[in-house]
Amino acid sequence: MAAYLANSRILVALDIIIFGFDGESLKLLLIKRNFEPQLGKWSLMGGFMNEDENLNEAAERILYTLTGLHNNYLEQLHTFGDIDRDPVERTISVVYYSLVNIADQDINAIESHNASWIDLHNKPKLIFDHDQMVEVALQRLRYKAALHPVGFELLPEKFTLPQLQKLYEAIYDVKLDRRNFSRKIMSTELLIATGEKDSGSVTKKAQLFTLDAEKYQKYLVGYYSFFPELTEMTSHSSKNLTFISI
Amino acid sequence: MAAYLANSRILVALDIIIFGFDGESLKLLLIKRNFEPQLGKWSLMGGFMNEDENLNEAAERILYTLTGLHNNYLEQLHTFGDIDRDPVERTISVVYYSLVNIADQDINAIESHNASWIDLHNKPKLIFDHDQMVEVALQRLRYKAALHPVGFELLPEKFTLPQLQKLYEAIYDVKLDRRNFSRKIMSTELLIATGEKDSGSVTKKAQLFTLDAEKYQKYLVGYYSFFPELTEMTSHSSKNLTFISI
DNA sequence: TATAATTGTGTCAAAATAACACAAAGTTAG
DNA sequence: CTAACTTTGTGTTATTTTGACACAATTATA
Structure with a gap:
């Protein structure tokens, strides 16, 4: 069996943007890091992919660890791979975003990770390229929510x-x-x-x-x-592409 | 400086779905592999990320190698990370899709890679999870083309x-x-x-x-x-979300 | 010069949208 | 107890957008 000998192997991380809604504003579940690297700074929840799991499983595990919740809405967003995005070592990060009902959270899990819900408007600066990740996630959410419920x-x-x-x-x-x-x-x-x-x-x-x-x-x-003529999804005659046109 | 010692490093591949249009049908630029692994089978154009480039640069390099073109429309699509997706060795693949004007292609580059434009309707079965990649790409293209030109x-x-x-x-x-x-x-x-x-x-x-x-x-x-009221992008009163509602 | 295929433009009814008004429900203050 | 206030539920109308369709103009070919 051949192998890809000439090529380098690198770390695969995952980061998750967790959105919540408190009745007034969009919230992010962010971590005030009580561990290295970047101790004391704010970041997204993240982790590394293990050998015995695929990307979705890794994302679900990481989300569960923080929120205590399974079966949340979880969608792959984008993969970030700039050379120096993590100063410790070259790492690419496969980023997911999740939508959770704040009321369902597991307070213990959240507190033990030093996490809290932060209003999107008051978001602190995050480590590495996490700010950019949040920006892309918000944009995706806006697309998604206009087209799907x-x-x-x-x-x-x-x-x-x-x-x-x-x-x-x-x-x-x-x-x-x-x-x-x-x-x-x-x-x-x-x-x-x-x-x-x-x-x-x-x-x-x-x-x-x-x-x-x-x-x-x-x-x-x-x-x-x-395509109203191609699906019977809508019983009435014609229908806009948009789930809701804001 | 700390390091992430406990975690495993793996191969990061890239695969690119290259769309073209011949005036009648959508086409894919596919490779009949004259190299291992999977010699003789059809696949997408791909490669591995190098240490001195980020993901976008790697994607551009791979696209250039095959088409001889720079500055094509190139967008990251999705990252595929199933454990056994590549039987040779665990590899995650960051997949891009590109839109090119068939007339601009570099025939030499294409022929030297044993590549050819295949009508989407006549697509052969591809290796690994490449069929799934094409499916996701087509779906993304449909979204994208409905919302943007x-x-x-x-x-x-x-x-x-x-x-x-x-x-x-x-x-x-x-x-x-x-x-x-x-x-x-x-x-x-x-x-x-x-x-x-x-x-x-x-x-x-x-x-x-x-x-x-x-x-x-x-x-x-x-x-x-x-949001007609928030941008002056459209001079007239109201305007649909969709660039073109098909 | 007639024919056939294709392009350019117009019409009209139906549907969707934006802007707006009023009545009903429920709480609080006097 | 009642007036005042806030919020919810529903209706109206003019304007815009859409879908379905018709006809005239252009160009190669028979």
């Missing part, structure tokens, strides 16, 4: 329309019209009214919705929604 | 509307209405009429256009086109 991954199972609107306003940093937003969302037929009301509210309580799991899956995978 | 990278500098339409029809494997397509494209104000006519045609000769380079750049980078 991934935003719901940041919300609790039951949520209100005003909550959903605030989420989209946070993702895109815009103000949206409540009435047009409602019409657009409801036209996807993705939401199921529970009949329950949001107890948290202080004035008129908004209705709680859940997702139609089947329709949700279709919107997630099939972006061919925008 | 990257399709032009596959055309000559001067092109006609019918050519452009055939390109989009090839990318999305659909038939489009000539009149609505024209209206949509022209509304972007991205095309500049040259006054010249396509000499290749056998009946009424279509007009040749070039790109408005400045507007093209804006559409390429700024996907915020879909």
Whole structure:
């Protein structure tokens, strides 16, 4: 069996951008490093790929270690490979981003890693090329959330329309019209009214919705929604490419 | 200086999906391997990352080696890291895709690598996980071309509307209405009429256009086109998120 | 010079969007 | 207890965009 003798082997790291939403702003789960290298500085959660796992498994392991959660939304983002990106040793980093419901987190896991949720607007400077990673992740999230209903991954199972609107306003940093937003969302037929009301509210309580799991899956995978004639994803006549046009 | 002693170093490969367009169909530049491993089988063009280059540089080098071209559209796609994806030795592959104008190719470079342009519909089975890579690349191209005017990278500098339409029809494997397509494209104000006519045609000769380079750049980078109120990218009132809604 | 293929442009009804108004629900202050 | 205030739910209308379709103009060829 031949081997690739002439070529050099290098370290493969993984870093994960973990997004959360607190009802008002997008948050990042960041680490104040209590270990070397770069002790005392802020960074993303990361680790190295082991020999007995593939990239997705490594990313899931690292995410689980920090949040105590499995089955979060987790998507490969980009691989960073600049020569000096890690001064310790040449390392390429395969970066993932994850969307988690803050309420589901494992406080112990988070505290033991010296991690905390930081408002995206107050993000400290991060080590190495982690700032750039966050930037790329936010851009990807904006693309993704315009084309697919991934935003719901940041919300609790039951949520209100005003909550959903605030989420989209946070993702895109815009103000949206409540009435047009409602019409657009409801036209996807993705939401199921529970009949329950949001107890948290202080004035008129908004209705709680859940997702139609089947329709949700279709919107997630099939972006061919925008060939109305080729899919029966939308029952009505024509439909925009965009899941929601912000 | 600390080092990451405990972790294993592995090979970092790159593979590139090279798309072309011959006026009728999408093409892939594929290699009939005249070297080991997998001699005699079809594969993507690939190579290994060197110690003195970053990922993008390695991708450009590999693309240049095969096509003789610099400055092609080249975008990182995804990193594949399954444990047994390369039976020779554990290797992760950072995959790029490129869009090239077939007319610009370097025949010598291509022939010396035993490469040829294969119609996407007649693609042979490729080695390792290369089929999966092509699938992901096609999906990415479809996303990208719906949101940004990257399709032009596959055309000559001067092109006609019918050519452009055939390109989009090839990318999305659909038939489009000539009149609505024209209206949509022209509304972007991205095309500049040259006054010249396509000499290749056998009946009424279509007009040749070039790109408005400045507007093209804006559409390429700024996907915020879909916040009409936040950019002045579109002079008219509202505008769809999609560069072109197919 | 008629024919056939292709290109360029226009029309119209239907659908989607943006801007906006008002009524109902629920809390709090007087 | 009621007025005031905030928030939610739903409706209207004008404008824009889309999809479906028709006809005239150009050019090589028979």
